[in-house]
Amino acid sequence: MSSTTSSFPERIELSGEGLVLRDWTEADLAAMPELFDHPDIAYWTPIVSPFDEVAARNRLDRDRQLRKEGTTILLAITVDGGAPLGEVMLRRAPEGTELGYAVGPAHRGQDLAARAVRVMAAYAFEQLGTDQVILELEAENAASVAVATKAGFRLLDVPRITGEEKGRPFALQTWGLDRP
Secondary structure: OOOOOOOOOOOOEEEEOOEEEEEOOHHHOOOHHHHHOOHHHHHHOOOOOOOOHHHHHHHHHHHHHHHHHOOEEEEEEEOOOOOOOEEEEEEEEOOEEEEEEEEOHHHOOOOHHHHHHHHHHHHHHHHOOOOEEEEEEEOOOHHHHHHHHHOOOEEOOOOOEEEEEOOEEEEEEEEEEEOO
16 A cells, blocks of 8 residues: 655646546635535535535635645546536545545436546556555445445455544445556
8 A cells, every 4th residue: 555755736637437537626616515515425424514615615725735735635526627526535644545535416326436436546556656545434335335346446354444523433444446
């Protein structure tokens, strides 16, 4: 699970699988609450809830700071570089190069998350030299387990990650995808 600590490019746009993954922009701020202010996202992800215009501004600012620090990339999931439909994340962590995603409720059922994860994984392998990417998700989150499976990940034989967030306990399984 190697990863480097060099900084990320200031601008990133990735294409593949019928998607364009692009940087979040100021113009996206108004669309972000519609994507992220939903009970499923509040329950299964660390994204703040309620998610309003202030949360959108804070997320965009934090995204830019984490990018500068070389730890995290957050990209809007689009089909054509236009309207955001969700988000895919790449984070360099002690346990490995982790991917994450959230798709707005109006855009689910199109395999956007699985396709975005595969595109982001290819970026991690080809551009960052990562040997393995991981997903950390709850076994009870059937939609995320389906994404992991569709994207070609396998459940790793490692201890669950336990903790509490937003007042509820969680136990995360680690799924891995090795460099082809």
